[in-house]
Amino acid sequence: MAQPNLESLNSGFIRQGLPQPECLLKLNEIAITQMRTLLSANNVKRLK
Numbered sequence: 001m002a003q004p005n006l007e008s009l010n011s012g013f014i015r016q017g018l019p020q021p022e023c024l025l026k027l028n029e030i031a032i033t034q035m036r037t038l039l040s041a042n043n044v045k046r047l048k
Helices: 006-015 020-040
Strands: none
Touching: 006 020
């Protein structure tokens, strides 16, 4: 499943006129969710 790029999401938030603090909060939440998804994926192999 492809996840959106944080940079493209940020540009969308800016176009919507969201204030910077709100953009940062949303981007932070999304980044945390993406990281958790990556870390919990069963098919992720650790690099040695």
